[in-house]
Structure formats: structure tokens, C-alpha cells
Amino acid sequence: MTVITKLSVRGFKSFAKKTEVPLLGGFNCFLGPNGNGKSNVVDAICFVLGKSSAKGLRAEKSANLIYNGGKFGKPASEAEVTIYFDNSQKTFPIPDKEVRVTRVVKQSGNSTYYVNDKTMTRQQVLDILAAARIDPDGHNIVLQGDIVHFMEMKPVERRVIIEDIAGISVFEEKKEKAMNELNKTQEKLNEAEIILTEREKTLKDLKKDRDQALEYKELEKNIERNKATRVHLMLKEKSEELEEVEKKYSSFEKEITAIQEEITSLKKEIQEKRRDIEVINVELNEKGDKRQRELGKEIEDLKTRIIKDSSRKDVCDNELKKLKERKQSLEESMKEYAKKVGEAQNKQEKMTKENEDVRKKEESLLLKVDAYKKKHGIINQEDVSKLLEELEQKIEVKQREILDIEEEKQAELRKKDRIEYEMQTLDERITKIQALKKEDQEKFAKLKKNREEFKGITQTLSESLNQSSVYSSQLSNARNKLMDSQEEFAKLRTKSIGIREASAGDMAIKKIISQNTPGVFGTVADLGQVSGKYSLAMEVAAGSRMKSVVVASDAIAAKCIQYLKENKLGVVTFLPLNKLQDRAISAEEKQIAKESGAQGLAIDLVQYESKFGSVFKYVLGGTIVVDDINVARRVGIGRARMVTLTGDLVETSGAMIGGFRRESSAGLGFQQKEVSSGMERLEKDMERLSETVQLLEKKKMENDEEIVYSRERKAVLEAEIRAAEVSIGGTEDIKELEGKRKELVGQAKEFESKQKEFESRISSVEKELGKIKQEKQVHMDTIAKMGSSEVNKELDSFEMQRQGLREQLIKNDSEKNSLQNQIGLYDSEKEKVVSILKNMEKEFESFSKELKNLQEELHANDDILTIKEKHQKQFYAEYKEMFNKRAKCEELIQKKDMLLVRNEERIRSVEGRRNDVSIKKAVLGGEVEGLKKELEQFAEVALRRGIELPELQAEIKNFENILRTMGNVNLRALEIYEKVNEEYVHLTEKFSTLKLEKEDVLKMMYEIESKKQESFMKTFKLLERNFKEIFTSLSTKGEAELVLETPENVFDGGVDIRVRIVGNKYLDIKGLSGGEKTLTALSFIFAIQEFEPSWFYLMDEVDAALDKKNSELLSKLIAKYSKGAQYIVISHNDAIISEAQTIYGVTMQEGISKVVSLKV
The missing domain is CATH 3.40.50.300 (P-loop containing nucleotide triphosphate hydrolases)
Incomplete structure (x- = not known):
């Protein structure tokens, strides 16, 4: 209080x-x-x-x-x-x-x-x-005149006072809020119902495109899954093959280890027997003649020499046999090369004759063009055309220059890889040689000779491997370029189809165009061409008018409209040339188009025939193309209609439409010129690359055969060198190998600077190429503006004929060059084969001479051995027992030596096979790694089970054919359909929710109304009781009461005050005296205060x-x-x-x- x-x-x-x-x-x-x-x-x-x-x-x-x-x-x-x-x-x-x-x-x-x-x-x-x-x-403040106001107050005003006291305003506020909410809910319901109807129609329209897109996606998914499964199966197959090769390699290693152990054991046994012989010789020396000891040594040396010569004779026989087989194979290759060179030369002659005919046709055509130009007064276009030809040649030269630099760059990278591999090999060899020990100087000469030969064959193999790398790189590049060209061609082809279909995507437009009615020129999209840079901007600027059909007159338009009505095909917008009014470009729009950040007026960026000028002015008007939305804001929103390169649109009304736009798959026809020229270029590239791939595959196969031969010979030499190194050590070559390694390290460091130089050269050539292309575009625009449309059409026709002849010449020249390259390659191969044959002749002569010397030496040594053994027998007769014992030891040593030689031959043979397996292992390892890397891109793809590779290949081909036949598929339909369907579901749920909300609001309003009346009546009864009591205490001669005008619905009427002073008759308050009115009013005021007391x-x-x-x-x-x-x-x-x-x-x-x- x-x-x-x-x-x-x-x-x-x-x-x-x-x-x-x-x-x-x-x-x-x-x-x-x-x-x-x-x-x-x-x-x-x-x-x-x-x-x-x-x-x-x-x-x-x-x-x-x-x-x-x-x-x-x-x-x-x-x-x-x-x-x-x-x-x-x-x-x-x-x-x-x-x-x-x-x-x-x-x-x-x-x-x-x-x-x-x-x-x-x-x-x-x-x-x-x-x-x-x-x-x-x-009400606790009663001023002068308030009593009169209370008396003269209308019944409704008294009711309002009671409502205030009862807190009815709270219910009224809730009711008002509920009414507002009900109105809003009803509005939302109406809007939702309209939108639902629209969305339902849109969903029906989108379902067909969506189903097609789903089919397309499913096909893509199946193709991807099949490709992943194919790679997986190939990886599995190659992995199993690699596992088998590794097992073979491991078995060869085990076999080599076992033979080495056997060789060591044999050497140990031979050493022990030689010690026994030495003991016998000492005893014989004491007992026998010194000459006999010398004789025994001579016999032993002769036998050893005979064994070595026999072994070497076998090697020479094998080498001569291999040389004969190789020579026969090379002679067959020479014949094949000669045949192919002849065929290529015949084709060249045919191409030369065709070129002469084509040039004559071109000269005749040029005469026609000159006559036509003179007739129509065109003089300078020929100069511009010649300049364009020169620019085209410059562009081609620059592009070839870039390709040459790229090839040099790749060649350097391959050299770097080869050097790193050689460094690794040298490290292994140095380590191995350092571990060897020198045992016998007598074998050093032979080891040195083998090493020299080994160096020669290694160099040959290195050159072949390097050539193989070059072929592989060139083949890979050619294949990649061919695949890229094929993919790009497929994209352009799809885009070309899409361009034609997008402009006539509507059934009504298709029907109108397909009628070939005279005076129907096509859609706006068909009649305009624009650079790809402005494609999206133009599509947005033109909007739906892109699909409008251009006709010659309003009569033709009326005829087409009647046709659409009769066949119930739909609605099409027609643009009659005789009725379209030219829209003038304002000076302000021209000024804005020149400001910084503006690309120019949209109509100036489109190429079209002059007679369609009014059409494009109607479609594009004064729209200005700008870089981005910030440029549009700087220029001034509302000053002009502007469109950005990314597709944002600013209207003169101030409206700004923009956001993320997906790149159109078709481009609505504006890129038609680029697409067609690109397809022609790619067709030529694919033809040229296919020939290059075939030629490189053949060259690589022949080179691989050379590599196999070199590796076989290298393996034999390597086995002999290793066997010798095990016996006498290999420390003499360590310094040479270390010097080579140091040289390779220096070469490896040079590659980084070379790579930067390549990048710089490529960048410089690309800049020059860009300038030439810009100059070419300027001259092309100049040609397009020269002459009337009819004259230009005729000149274009001549130019197309001439271009066709030029393309035929280029194609023939390209084929001639290709054939010349093939002849060059064949000649180069013939020279190599001739060189190989000469070397083989020398080798054959060397081996034959060596074989003849070996045979003579063996024959002479056999005779000497027979004589010396005869002398030895005489000595044996005297010391038979000791000689028998020594003979047994020597016989055993001889057997062991034979076994040792055989084992050494075995180990060389096994090492040769192991080397072949090692090469195959490396190749398979590379293929497995490549397949693993390829499989990484399919990490998320589920693989198929229980299917073979041929079946997979057939399915992939079938699916890809189906994709091609499907043509242009609107993949955005999936996203749009899902989005619209989601909106539809959301709207349906919202519609149901709004209905429930409406019912809840109505229910709440009913409850408010019930509580409102209940609260009012409760207050009224208490107030009436207080009023009666207070009035009775103030007046001794009467009573008063509060009466509702409409008891059945209290809020439809007011509250009256009735007073009975004398008798049974109640009086209205107007019939009371001034004092009685005051008492009544005070009673009412005190009743209010009694109900809601105040502090003062x-x-x-x-x-x-x-x-x-x-x-x-x-x-x-x-x-x-x-x-x-x-x-x-x-x-x-x-x-x-x-x-x-x-x-x-x-x-x-x-x-x-x-x-x-x-x-x-």
C-alpha cells in the first residue's frame, strides 16, 4: 500500500x-x-x-x-x-x-x-x-463534472466501463489478434491453393523430361559401374598374372641360390682333391723324376684348355645359329619395308595428281570470284581474304610450334626418368662390385672383353629403350589427343544437336518449322550468331523471345496461327518483318555502352542478316552487356536495361534479377558457328591422329623386338660377367661407374631450368597466337560488313566452294606428309636394319673365325694330349698305385669341373630367364599400378559380380549407343522436378497445416467469446451487488439496480440504471432529481472502487x-x-x-x- x-x-x-x-x-x-x-x-x-x-x-x-x-x-x-x-x-x-x-x-x-x-x-x-x-x-479520481458525465452516460458506455473492470479488453485483443490471424490464414490458404494448382500442372509437364533424365542418369550410372567392373576385372587378371610372374621370379631366385650353393660345394671339393694331388706330387717328386711332374702339369693344363675351348665352341655354335635366325627375320622385314615404301610412293603420286586437279578447279573458281566482284564493284575483299589466309597459316605455325615445344618438354621428362633409373642401376652395380673379391688374374682378359661387349649392347639397348620411351610417349600423346578430340567432337555434336532442338524445343515451333512454309525464316535463335563469351548474357537478355518465329508478313503469321489452332498444337509468338517497328537506341544508352566495364550494346554483339535488323532490335532493344553487377550499379540502376556476362539482369524499372545460373547445354543457337567449325577441325584432327597412332604402334612393336634381342644378348653377357666377377672380382670398373653416376647427377640438375625455359617459350608463343587470332577476328568482321546481303551470300557460296577445295588440298597435303613421314620412318628402319645386318655379318664372321680356330686348337691339343698321356703311362707303370690314386683325384676334379661349367651355364640360363621375368614383372607392375589409379576414380561405384569382360564391353557399347540415340537430354529436369515436387509436397503440407490453423483459430475465437461473456457476467453481478448495497446506505427512501439491455447477449446492448424511490415503480435515471442522480452516480463510482480498490x-x-x-x-x-x-x-x-x-x-x-x- x-x-x-x-x-x-x-x-x-x-x-x-x-x-x-x-x-x-x-x-x-x-x-x-x-x-x-x-x-x-x-x-x-x-x-x-x-x-x-x-x-x-x-x-x-x-x-x-x-x-x-x-x-x-x-x-x-x-x-x-x-x-x-x-x-x-x-x-x-x-x-x-x-x-x-x-x-x-x-x-x-x-x-x-x-x-x-x-x-x-x-x-x-x-x-x-x-x-x-x-x-x-x-475511476479513483472524480473531478467536477464527472458526476454529470456518469449520469448522462449511455448504457453502452456503462457496459464498456464494466468491460474494462472485468478485463474484457484482454479478450478483445486476443479476439482481434485471432481475427487478424484468421484473415491471414485464409489469404495464405487461397494463395497456397493457387500455387498448388500451378505446381501440379508444372509437375505434369516436367515428369516426361524428368523420366528421360532419370533414364539417362541410370544409363550413365550403368556405364560407370560397368567401366569400374571392367577395370576391376582387368586389375584382378593382371594382379593374378603378376602374382604368377613373382612366383616364377622367386623360383628362379631360389634356383640360382641353389646352383650357387652347389657351385661353392663343387669348388670346395675340387680344392680338397687338388690338395690331395699336391701331396701325391710331393711324394712323387721325392721318389720320381721332375720331368714327370712337369708332364703331369702340362697334361692337366691341356685338359683344362680343352674343356674351356669345348665350352666356348658350344657358345659360338649357339650364337651363329641365333645370328642366322635373326638375319633371316631382318631380311623379311627389309622386304616388308620395301613393299610399304612402294605402296606409300604410289599413294603420293595419286595425291599429287589429285592436288593438280584441285588447284585447277581453285584457279577457275578464283576467276569466277574476280569477275563477280568486278561486276558488283567489290575490290578490297580479296586483299582481306588473302590476309586472313596468311593469318590462318600463322596460327597453324604457332600451334605447331607449341606442340613441338610440348614434345621437347615431354622428351626431357623422359630423359630425366631414364637418368634416375640409370643412377639407381649404377648404385646397385657399384655396391655389388665392391662386394666382390679378386681371385684369378688369368680370367681378367676375358672379363674385360665381355665388359666391352656388354657396354656396346647396353648402349644399343639404351638407345632402343629410349626410342621405345619416345614411341610410348608419342603414342600416348597421340592416343590422348585422339581421345580428347573424340570427346570434344562428341560434346560439340551433342551441343550442335541441342542448339537445333533448343530453339524448336516446343512441339508447336517444331511443327511450324517442319512445314517449310515460304516466308517462315525460323526462330530468333536460328537467325543470330554470337561469341561464346556473350552466349549466356544474350540468352538472358532475349529471354523467351528467343523462341519467337520470324516470318515475312502478318498474313503468313495469321496462316500459321490458324494452322496451330486447327491442329491444337499450342501457341507460338510470330514476328512479321513487315509490321515490326525499329526501336531507336537513345543517346544515353549509346553513351553507357561506351563506359568502362561495358561490353557494348547487345544488338552490336550479335551477327545476323541485315533484313532481320528490326527483329533483333525488338528482341534486344537497348540492352547493354556489362562485365558484372558491380559495373551495372556503378553505371546506375534504372538508367538502362543491362545484362552481365554471368546472366544477371537489371531492368529500367530498377528490378534486379540474378543469382546462380547453370550453364546451358545448348546455348540457344548463338554458338552455332563455333560449333560447326570446331567439328570440322576435329574431324581432320581425328583422321590425322588415327594414322599417327597406327604408324607409331607398328614402329614400337618393331623396336620392342629389337629390345628383346638386345636383352637376351645382354643377359648372356651379364651372366658370364657375373660368373667371372664372382671368381676374380670386379673392382676395376668402380671408378668408371662412379664417374658415370656423378655425370648423371649433374644432368638431373639441369632439367629444372629446362622445364622453366619450356614454360616461358610456350607462354610467349601463346601470347603471339592470341594477338594473331584477334587480328583475324577484326578482318572477319570487316568482311561481314562489306557488300549487300545478297552479294555476301554469293561470295560466301564461292568462299565455301574455295574452302572445300582448300580443305581437300590440306587433307591431301597432310596425307602426303603423313606418307612421306611413313617413308622416312621406313627408310630409317631400313638403314637401321642394314646397319644391324652389317654388324651381324661382322659378328658372324668373328664367331665363325673363332669357331674355326677353336676346332683347330681342339684337334691339335687332343693330339698333344695323346702323346703326353702315353709318356705319362710309362711313368705310371713304375708308380702305378700313386698314379692311380692321383688319376682318380684328377678324374674326379675333371668331373667336378664339368659339373661346375654346366652349373655356370645353368646359372646364366636361369639368370637370363629371370631377367625376362623381371622385365615382365616390371611391365605388369606398371599396368597394375595404372589400373589401381584408374580404379580410384570409381571408389564410390558398386562393382558387379558374376560377369565376364566381353559381356561388359558389349553392355558398355550398347549403353553408349542408347545414350547417343537419346540426343539432347535436359538433365536439369531432375533438379527442377525434385525442387518443384519438394515445393509441391511442402505446399500440400502447408495447406493442410493452414486448414488446421484456421480450425484452431475459429475454436480459439469461440473459447474467447465464451470466456469473455463469463468474465463480464461475473464482474457485473459483483458490481450490481456492491451498487445496491452502497445505494441503500446512501439513500433511505429507495433502492437501485443495474439492468442489462440484452441479457441473452450482453455485448449487443448496454447497462441501464433503474431507481425506485417510492412505490413499486422504477424510474429511469433521467427522471431523477439532481441529488438523486448524484447519489446514484456516487453509488456506481463507489461500487467500481469496491470492486477494484485503489491506494487513494x-x-x-x-x-x-x-x-x-x-x-x-x-x-x-x-x-x-x-x-x-x-x-x-x-x-x-x-x-x-x-x-x-x-x-x-x-x-x-x-x-x-x-x-x-x-x-x-
Whole structure:
């Protein structure tokens, strides 16, 4: 609870000086003569509480509330009123024990509010007072005239007061919100229903495209899955093959190890037997003749020499046999090369003759062109055409230069790989040689000879391998280029089909075009060409007008429209040339087109026949192509219609349409020129690359045969060298190998600078190529602008014929060059074969000579051995037992030596086979790694099971054929359909939700209405009871009641007050006297206060119309209620004053009011 403890007034109305009035709880009464300022106390309280209306404070305006100085005084500059509230029980949301509310008004009429000396707005003050349940317009403040207002109040107004007390406004607010929500929901329902209908139609239209796109996607998925499965099967097959090769390699390693162990064992046994022989020889030396010892040694040396010569003889026989077979094979190759050279030369002669015929046709055509140009007065175009030919040749030269640099770059990379491989090989060889030990100097000469031969064969093999790498690289590049060309050709072909179909994608347009009606020229998209750079911008700028059909006249358009109607085919927009008006380009649009960031007017970027100028002006108008949206903003939104290169559109209205656009697969025909020229170029490239691939495959196969031979010979030599190195060591070549390695390291460092040089050269040539292409485009534009359209058409026809002849010449020259290259390759191969045959002749002669010498030497040694053994037998006869023992040892040594030689031959043979397997292992390893890498791109793809490779290949081919027959498929239909379907589902759910929301709102409104009436009736009954009781206590001769005008629906009517003074007849309030009206109104006011009690009550002369008796009853009633609240009453009635607890007298001197208090 709170009370007003003090009122401070300064400069307010008649209170000129600062006046402080302390107030107590209970019944406070202000009295004094009329006009002395009693009611100004009430006005001051209402003023400081924030009463908004100055008229309610008995003033015309706020400035009139300030003390005016009277007749002789000085007017105040402002009026200030402060009211003090007790806040000991924390009624206000302020921590202080006392709350001071101050309002100051200036002469300007502006008011300032303070709460505890802090400046606040009026609303903040009202919020603080509201927290303490204080309302400046509340029913606890009854001013002069309020009694009359209560009496004259209409029934509906009384009902509204009761509604306020009952809190009906809360229900009304909820009801109003519910109504607003219901209206919004209904609007949303209507919108949703319209959109649902549209989406349903759109879904039906999209379903066909979506089904086709799904089929396309499924085919792509099947192709990808089949390809992944194919790679997987190939990988599995190659992995199994590699595993078998590794097993073979491992078995060869084991076999070599076993033979090595056997060789070691044999050497150990031979060594032991030789020690036994030495012991026997020592004994024989002591007992026998020195000559016999020498004889024995000579015999042993002869046998050893015979064994070695026999072994070498076998090797020479094998080599001679291999040389004969190789020579026969090479001679057959020579014949094949000669045959192919002859065929190629015949083709060249045929091509030369064809070229002569084509040149004659070209000369004849040029004469026709010159005559035509002279006839139509065209002079300079020939010069421009020649210049274009020169530029074309320059472009071709630059492109070839780039390709040459790329080939050099790849060759250097292959050299680097080869050097790294050689470095690795050298490291292994150096390590191996360092581990060997020198045992026998006698074998060194043979080892040196083998090494020299090994170096020669290694060099040959290296050259062959290098050539193989070159062939592989060239073949790979050629195949990749061929595949790229095929893929690009397929894309362009698809795009070309899409261009033709996109412009006539509608069935109605297709039918009109297919009729071939004279005067029907085609769609706008068919008639215009534009660079790919501007394709998207033009598509957006033109919009749906791209599909408009251009006709010669309105009559033809009417005829086509009638045809569409009769066949129910649909609707098409026709553009008749005889009716279209040219749209003038404004000076401002031309100026904007020249600004920085602008590409120019859209109509200037399209190529078309002059007769269709009005069409493209209608379609594109003054649209300007700019770089991006920022340029459009800088130029000025709304100044002109602009479109960006990325497809964002800015309208003159200020509308901006843009965002992410998927690249059109067709381009609506604007790139037709680039597509057709690209397809022609790619067809020639594919033909040339196919021939190159075939030639390189053959060359590589022949080179591979050479590599196999070199490897076989190298393996034999390597085995012999290794066997010798095991016996005598190989340390002599270490320095040479280390020198080679150092040289290779230096070469490897040079590659980085070379790669940068290649990149720089390529960049430089590409810049030159770009400049030449720009120059060519300028001259092409010049040609396009020369002459009339009819003349240009005829010249274009001549140029196309000439171009066809030129292409035939280029094709024939290309074939001739290709054939010449083939002849060169064949001649080169023949030279190599001749060189090989010469070397083979030398080798054959060398081996034959060596074989003959070996045979003679073997024969001579056999004879010498026979003689020496005869002499030895004589000696044996004397020392038979010892000789027998030594003979057995020598025989055993001989057997072991034979076994040792055989094992060495075996180990060389096994090492040769192991080397072959090692090569195959490396090849398979590379293939497996390549397949693994290829399989990585199919990591997410599920593989198929239980299918073989041939079946997979057939399926892939079949699926790809189906894809090609499907033509242009709108894959965006999937995304659009899903998006539209998702929107449709969402809208359906939203529609259902909105229906439920509508039902909930209606239900809530019904509940609000029920609770509203229930709350009103509850309040009304309590108020009526209070009213009756209070009226009875104030009036001794009657009773009163509150009556509803429409009890069945209380909100359709108001509330009447009926009073019965005497008798049984109730009177209307208008029929009461002034005092009776006052008592009735006061009863109503006190009934309201009883229902909703306040902390204090303010009453200004409410007893004016009461007689003494009724005044006494009122005074007692106020005294009764003052026990629970603070009452401040303005009165000059003695009966009222008699019951007051504190009396305040208000007097006036010289127009200034003063207050004197008295506590009774």
C-alpha cells in the first residue's frame, strides 16, 4: 500500500509561490470559498500524475497552467508540481523509501518529468505509476463534472466501463489478434491453393523430361559401374598374372641360390682333391723324376684348355645359329619395308595428281570470284581474304610450334626418368662390385672383353629403350589427343544437336518449322550468331523471345496461327518483318555502352542478316552487356536495361534479377558457328591422329623386338660377367661407374631450368597466337560488313566452294606428309636394319673365325694330349698305385669341373630367364599400378559380380549407343522436378497445416467469446451487488439496480440504471432529481472502487447537488472507506467536513492561493 505524503506546488495556476501541502492517510478535506483555488489542488495532483488533456485540468492549453501574475504580480516562467509517495512497502519498482514525481511545464507548452530528480519521459512515468496501480484517468479520481458525465452516460458506455473492470479488453485483443490471424490464414490458404494448382500442372509437364533424365542418369550410372567392373576385372587378371610372374621370379631366385650353393660345394671339393694331388706330387717328386711332374702339369693344363675351348665352341655354335635366325627375320622385314615404301610412293603420286586437279578447279573458281566482284564493284575483299589466309597459316605455325615445344618438354621428362633409373642401376652395380673379391688374374682378359661387349649392347639397348620411351610417349600423346578430340567432337555434336532442338524445343515451333512454309525464316535463335563469351548474357537478355518465329508478313503469321489452332498444337509468338517497328537506341544508352566495364550494346554483339535488323532490335532493344553487377550499379540502376556476362539482369524499372545460373547445354543457337567449325577441325584432327597412332604402334612393336634381342644378348653377357666377377672380382670398373653416376647427377640438375625455359617459350608463343587470332577476328568482321546481303551470300557460296577445295588440298597435303613421314620412318628402319645386318655379318664372321680356330686348337691339343698321356703311362707303370690314386683325384676334379661349367651355364640360363621375368614383372607392375589409379576414380561405384569382360564391353557399347540415340537430354529436369515436387509436397503440407490453423483459430475465437461473456457476467453481478448495497446506505427512501439491455447477449446492448424511490415503480435515471442522480452516480463510482480498490481517492465537489442529510450519509460512507485508503475531498459542505480527519483551508490574497491545515 502507498499514500500521498506531500504535494509541492510552484507557479501552478493560482499557487504563485512554492507551496508544500503535507497529506496524511485517511479522510483529508480541502475547503474554502469559491474561486480561492481549492480545485487547483486537484488539478495539480492530476497534472503531476500525467493527465494528458489540458482541458481536463480546466485550461485551454498547457501554458495557461502557469501563474499569469494576476493584475499586479509578475507571471511565472514555468509551473512545477511535485507529489511525494510513501514507498516503504516497495509498491513502486524503485529501491528508495520515498518516490517523488515532478512535472515542469514551460511557457512553450513543453513538459518535463522527473522521478527522484531523474529526467524521464511521460511514458516512463506512467509505467512506474502503473506498476503501483495508479492511473491518471482512473475511476479513483472524480473531478467536477464527472458526476454529470456518469449520469448522462449511455448504457453502452456503462457496459464498456464494466468491460474494462472485468478485463474484457484482454479478450478483445486476443479476439482481434485471432481475427487478424484468421484473415491471414485464409489469404495464405487461397494463395497456397493457387500455387498448388500451378505446381501440379508444372509437375505434369516436367515428369516426361524428368523420366528421360532419370533414364539417362541410370544409363550413365550403368556405364560407370560397368567401366569400374571392367577395370576391376582387368586389375584382378593382371594382379593374378603378376602374382604368377613373382612366383616364377622367386623360383628362379631360389634356383640360382641353389646352383650357387652347389657351385661353392663343387669348388670346395675340387680344392680338397687338388690338395690331395699336391701331396701325391710331393711324394712323387721325392721318389720320381721332375720331368714327370712337369708332364703331369702340362697334361692337366691341356685338359683344362680343352674343356674351356669345348665350352666356348658350344657358345659360338649357339650364337651363329641365333645370328642366322635373326638375319633371316631382318631380311623379311627389309622386304616388308620395301613393299610399304612402294605402296606409300604410289599413294603420293595419286595425291599429287589429285592436288593438280584441285588447284585447277581453285584457279577457275578464283576467276569466277574476280569477275563477280568486278561486276558488283567489290575490290578490297580479296586483299582481306588473302590476309586472313596468311593469318590462318600463322596460327597453324604457332600451334605447331607449341606442340613441338610440348614434345621437347615431354622428351626431357623422359630423359630425366631414364637418368634416375640409370643412377639407381649404377648404385646397385657399384655396391655389388665392391662386394666382390679378386681371385684369378688369368680370367681378367676375358672379363674385360665381355665388359666391352656388354657396354656396346647396353648402349644399343639404351638407345632402343629410349626410342621405345619416345614411341610410348608419342603414342600416348597421340592416343590422348585422339581421345580428347573424340570427346570434344562428341560434346560439340551433342551441343550442335541441342542448339537445333533448343530453339524448336516446343512441339508447336517444331511443327511450324517442319512445314517449310515460304516466308517462315525460323526462330530468333536460328537467325543470330554470337561469341561464346556473350552466349549466356544474350540468352538472358532475349529471354523467351528467343523462341519467337520470324516470318515475312502478318498474313503468313495469321496462316500459321490458324494452322496451330486447327491442329491444337499450342501457341507460338510470330514476328512479321513487315509490321515490326525499329526501336531507336537513345543517346544515353549509346553513351553507357561506351563506359568502362561495358561490353557494348547487345544488338552490336550479335551477327545476323541485315533484313532481320528490326527483329533483333525488338528482341534486344537497348540492352547493354556489362562485365558484372558491380559495373551495372556503378553505371546506375534504372538508367538502362543491362545484362552481365554471368546472366544477371537489371531492368529500367530498377528490378534486379540474378543469382546462380547453370550453364546451358545448348546455348540457344548463338554458338552455332563455333560449333560447326570446331567439328570440322576435329574431324581432320581425328583422321590425322588415327594414322599417327597406327604408324607409331607398328614402329614400337618393331623396336620392342629389337629390345628383346638386345636383352637376351645382354643377359648372356651379364651372366658370364657375373660368373667371372664372382671368381676374380670386379673392382676395376668402380671408378668408371662412379664417374658415370656423378655425370648423371649433374644432368638431373639441369632439367629444372629446362622445364622453366619450356614454360616461358610456350607462354610467349601463346601470347603471339592470341594477338594473331584477334587480328583475324577484326578482318572477319570487316568482311561481314562489306557488300549487300545478297552479294555476301554469293561470295560466301564461292568462299565455301574455295574452302572445300582448300580443305581437300590440306587433307591431301597432310596425307602426303603423313606418307612421306611413313617413308622416312621406313627408310630409317631400313638403314637401321642394314646397319644391324652389317654388324651381324661382322659378328658372324668373328664367331665363325673363332669357331674355326677353336676346332683347330681342339684337334691339335687332343693330339698333344695323346702323346703326353702315353709318356705319362710309362711313368705310371713304375708308380702305378700313386698314379692311380692321383688319376682318380684328377678324374674326379675333371668331373667336378664339368659339373661346375654346366652349373655356370645353368646359372646364366636361369639368370637370363629371370631377367625376362623381371622385365615382365616390371611391365605388369606398371599396368597394375595404372589400373589401381584408374580404379580410384570409381571408389564410390558398386562393382558387379558374376560377369565376364566381353559381356561388359558389349553392355558398355550398347549403353553408349542408347545414350547417343537419346540426343539432347535436359538433365536439369531432375533438379527442377525434385525442387518443384519438394515445393509441391511442402505446399500440400502447408495447406493442410493452414486448414488446421484456421480450425484452431475459429475454436480459439469461440473459447474467447465464451470466456469473455463469463468474465463480464461475473464482474457485473459483483458490481450490481456492491451498487445496491452502497445505494441503500446512501439513500433511505429507495433502492437501485443495474439492468442489462440484452441479457441473452450482453455485448449487443448496454447497462441501464433503474431507481425506485417510492412505490413499486422504477424510474429511469433521467427522471431523477439532481441529488438523486448524484447519489446514484456516487453509488456506481463507489461500487467500481469496491470492486477494484485503489491506494487513494480524489474527489472534487462531488457533493455539490446533495442536501444536508444526503451529504452526511456520503460523509460517513467516505469515513468508512478511508480506513483502508487515502481520501482527498474538495468540498465546502459542513456535513462533509464534519467527518474529515484532516482539514485544509484554501484562501486567496491578491490572486495568490495559500493553504492552512488543521488536524481534527
